[in-house]
Amino acid sequence: MKRNVFGFVMAMALAMPVGAYQDLKMPVNLDKLAERASESVDVTLDASMLQLASGFLSKDDPDEAQVKKLVSKLKGVYVRSFEFDKEGQYSMSDVEAIRSQLRGPGWSRIVGVKSIRGENSEVYLKKDGGQIGGLVVLDAEPKELTIVHIDGAINPEELSELGGHMGIPRMDKTKTGKKDKDNAKGDQ
């Protein structure tokens, strides 16, 4: 009995650090999905790559300096995207392995959009203490599936600053906001 307890405690002690630091993993079945897709894109930028990529940003430009600061807090950016010739070449069960991880502790779904055209978008946030420790976007359309995972501390206000850098499109909301502000100034 004592041996069983000791074994259990040892197993827990060995497993705990692994579990504690285990990040979201892209499941293996996504590779099988790539074989069915007409086009697949896989982008993997870990912390060391992000640090080097931030070297492409100027310290002198205030916008780029802010992006550099944001990127320095990230542990990784992972993108998996698939395009299919026909509808029904993938099913929701294919992304279930990711979804099941996102139901785990720390993660919460903050956005869920479903349309009658079969377009589903979900945004999940990972809470890390008092701040956001990661973000996952799942976008499933009848002929397209995209999964974006940003790992690391994210400030939502700073996130919009990534638009227009490193190939990330500038966010329309920022432009609209600016326009609104300009209009508001004009009204005064």
Added chain:
Amino acid sequence: MRLFLGILTILIALPLASPASEFDWLVREFSRESGAKQTHIPLFGVMRFAVSVGHPAGASELKLALFEHTDLEPRRFSDLTDAAVGRDWKPMVRVRSRSGESTNIYAQTDGRNLRLLIASLDREEAAFVQVRIRPEELMKFVDDHAQAKK
């Protein structure tokens, strides 16, 4: 004069005679697997020497291999490049299409430098490029030229 010519020859030959790297291994394996022969690029040795000495735009190493009339499945191409580059190169971008296109970009940090290895297959053509760049110098080059354009 002879001494000068001798030193110049060694300088030119040095970057060309570097030990077989993952790049060379990859090119050799691809050639063997696809049965295609590497396309000769005139004066490319001079260009490589100029890059290794002059460091234009922060680049200090350039390797390029082109192939035509290749016959290799994109999946096989991807597996081949993965196996040839080994674990020292981190896969950064992978694009694969069923129309016969495949692009794999691998990166490796080398002190303050970034080394990129790009392997691209486009139906019957393949290209392999390896560059070593210093990001700060490349950005300075881009900024200087952007200002000059204004």
